[in-house]
Amino acid sequence: MATILIVDDEYLIADILGYALEDEGYMTVKAGNGKKGLEVLDRERPALVITDFMMPVMDGLELAKAIRARGDLSHLPILLMSGAQGSIGRSSPELFSAVFDKPFDIDDIVAKVKELAPLDD
Amino acid sequence: MEQLKRLESGIQGLDALFKGGFVAGASYIVQGRPGSGKTILANQLGFNHARAGGRVLVATLLAESHERLFQYLSTMSFFDPAKIGSEIQFVSAFDTLENEGLDEVVKLLRREISRQKATVLIVDGLLNARSKAESPIDTKKFISELQGHAAFAGCTVLFLTSSRLDDGSPEHTMVDGVIELGEELFNTRSVRRIQLRKTRGSGALSGLHECEITDEGLKVYPRLESLYSYPSRTDSADLTRVPSGIVALDRFIGGGLPRSSVTMVMGPSGIGKTSLGLSFLAASTTAEPGLHFGFYESPERTRMKAQALGHDFRAMETAGALHLCWQPTTEGLLDGLGAHLLAEVERLKVKRVLIDSLGGMARTATTTVRLTEFFSALMNELRARGVTVFATWEVRGLFGPDIQSPAPDLSSIVDNILLTRFVEHESELKRLLSILKVRDSFYDPSLLELIIDGHGMDLRKAFKNAEAVLSGSASTIPKP
Numbered sequence: 001m002a003t004i005l006i007v008d009d010e011y012l013i014a015d016i017l018g019y020a021l022e023d024e025g026y027m028t029v030k031a032g033n034g035k036k037g038l039e040v041l042d043r044e045r046p047a048l049v050i051t052d053f054m055m056p057v058m059d060g061l062e063l064a065k066a067i068r069a070r071g072d073l074s075h076l077p078i079l080l081m082s083g084a085q086g087s088i089g090r091s092s093p094e095l096f097s098a099v100f101d102k103p104f105d106i107d108d109i110v111a112k113v114k115e116l117a118p119l120d121d
Numbered sequence: 122m123e124q125l126k127r128l129e130s131g132i133q134g135l136d137a138l139f140k141g142g143f144v145a146g147a148s149y150i151v152q153g154r155p156g157s158g159k160t161i162l163a164n165q166l167g168f169n170h171a172r173a174g175g176r177v178l179v180a181t182l183l184a185e186s187h188e189r190l191f192q193y194l195s196t197m198s199f200f201d202p203a204k205i206g207s208e209i210q211f212v213s214a215f216d217t218l219e220n221e222g223l224d225e226v227v228k229l230l231r232r233e234i235s236r237q238k239a240t241v242l243i244v245d246g247l248l249n250a251r252s253k254a255e256s257p258i259d260t261k262k263f264i265s266e267l268q269g270h271a272a273f274a275g276c277t278v279l280f281l282t283s284s285r286l287d288d289g290s291p292e293h294t295m296v297d298g299v300i301e302l303g304e305e306l307f308n309t310r311s312v313r314r315i316q317l318r319k320t321r322g323s324g325a326l327s328g329l330h331e332c333e334i335t336d337e338g339l340k341v342y343p344r345l346e347s348l349y350s351y352p353s354r355t356d357s358a359d360l361t362r363v364p365s366g367i368v369a370l371d372r373f374i375g376g377g378l379p380r381s382s383v384t385m386v387m388g389p390s391g392i393g394k395t396s397l398g399l400s401f402l403a404a405s406t407t408a409e410p411g412l413h414f415g416f417y418e419s420p421e422r423t424r425m426k427a428q429a430l431g432h433d434f435r436a437m438e439t440a441g442a443l444h445l446c447w448q449p450t451t452e453g454l455l456d457g458l459g460a461h462l463l464a465e466v467e468r469l470k471v472k473r474v475l476i477d478s479l480g481g482m483a484r485t486a487t488t489t490v491r492l493t494e495f496f497s498a499l500m501n502e503l504r505a506r507g508v509t510v511f512a513t514w515e516v517r518g519l520f521g522p523d524i525q526s527p528a529p530d531l532s533s534i535v536d537n538i539l540l541t542r543f544v545e546h547e548s549e550l551k552r553l554l555s556i557l558k559v560r561d562s563f564y565d566p567s568l569l570e571l572i573i574d575g576h577g578m579d580l581r582k583a584f585k586n587a588e589a590v591l592s593g594s595a596s597t598i599p600k601p
Contacts, residue, residue, distance in 0.1 A: 009213040009216065010186050010187060010213045011184075011216045011219075012184055012186050013188075032216045053206060054205070054210055054211055056180075056229055056236075057233070083187065084202035084203065084205040084206055085205070088206070103188050103192075
């Protein structure tokens with residue numbers, strides 16, 4: 001079963017996204033900021049990461065750079081959920097597989113997860 | 122005497138309440154019920170601060186999502202999405218508060234202040250922090266530690282809370298200032314209020330002040346009598362006269378109205394108060410422009426009325442000699458109107474104002490108790506700015522022996538008083554004008570008949586052989 005890591009300081013958004021992915025058969029793990037996300041990443045080895053941009057301690061951009069800096073995780077799909085900073089994410093395709101502007105349609109994000117981290121893998 | 126460095130909120134009127142702005146590096150509680158405007162005040166300050174080159178950290182201890190907040194704020198002109206994520210950071214500390222407690226929230230925010238180089242910290246949801254505290258000491262400790270870190274970094278802190286904290290609450294004792302926002306019902310009308318309940322390190326305009334939330338955000342209208350308890354500049358010692366706009370009246374009052382004086386014409390509806398006022402405005406020039414500050418008649422109707430008296434207001438407006446400012450609403454705020462009038466006078470360099478009418482302005486007051494003080498302050502300020510004012514005030518009763526003063530202590534408001542009445546005399550209804558007072562001047566005390574026709578307005582001595590004229594029912598004195 002594929003595990004998805006959701007990194008967001010707003011627990012409500014992380015919860016809603018988590019429930020939607022769990023309904024599709026994914027396992028989800030959550031972290032409240034980029035630094036905690038990296039800790040979870042080492043522990044859980046997720047198939048895909050969904051991250052917010054603006055977070056305390058370590059933001060989504062810093063998290064993505066930290067992930068890409070690890071050779072073994074250079075191809076891990078990362079989706080960015082962003083408010084006003086979507087353009088920053090879009091200008092860094094080497095970091096993010098897709099960017100979703102908030103407020104996003106949850107079905108769109110689930111469809112992207114299915115595409116990049118199929119359950120039968 | 123040393124002045125502490127200030128942080129300007131950029132919110133209209135709010136910095137004036139603090140006599141210059143928030144004290145930089147100090148901490149404030151902004152309290153008020155949900156919907157009272159706390160979040161708007163704080164975010165408006167935040168966006169203005171970012172626009173001025175500062176950096177802002179907004180930390181929420183609430184479950185509400187930031188996106189929802191952005192949606193609401195996006196309806197306000199101060200909201201600038203380009204600032205979010207760069208100069209303004211929004212972070213949620215709700216999860217940390219729920220799972221790790223107050224100490225961890227302090228650590229998180231301390232790190233973030235430093236990481237973001239924040240010069241303003243907004244903490245939304247102080248009530249949640251209080252509910253997580255095991256004792257009042259813990260709440261004090263939370264505030265004190267955050268204050269300490271923020272002050273060290275030169276960061277001004279706003280704590281937002283929806284609870285109405287008492288003056289003796291641990292939160293109040295710790296912070297440097299407390300701002301309370303509220304709303305009061307006056308019959309069916311709701312008026313927003315703001316009050317500075319505590320200010321350390323700065324002067325303050327005490328008491329309740331009206332405010333409103335518009336598309337531009339929060340606007341605060343300091344009580345005019347507190348803002349201008351002394352006029353902003355020295356009154357002019359100019360003793361010259363300016364034309365009243367009615368040649369005959371100038372003859373009876375010694376050559377015109379004293380410059381920078383306030384004239385009030387009182388009388389019943391339909392007597393010609395507005396027509397007198399429009400004639401006064403018709404004497405405006407491009408060098409000394411006039412302003413019509415009216416409440417009842419639209420600009421178009423005002424122009425038509427002036428036309429009927431032989432004055433081409435549209436041409437005067439085009440030439441820049443006259444400006445019409447109509448206040449069609451009865452929902453306005455008294456101090457808002459006062460502030461608007463003074464702002465227009467300043468902006469348009471106005472030297473002649475018609476307020477038609479003081480009663481219309483007074484209708485917006487939530488209490489009549491302060492009307493005398495309000496109008497005194499407003500007129501003093503207009504005089505100090507070299508403006509000659511003509512104001513109308515409708516008195517009740519078309520006829521009858523009683524004449525009621527529209528306000529107590531009129532002398533503190535006006536310099537010159539003209540009384541108008543309808544008089545029945547010799548089977549005719551006539552208009553009477555009586556000069557009751559002209560500042561520092563001799564005037565003709567005769568009872569005058571006011572004549573309004575297609576040629577304009579005129580005054581002539583009349584009622585010479587009549588008595589009880591001011592009662593409204595004059596009788597001819599029998600010849601001996």
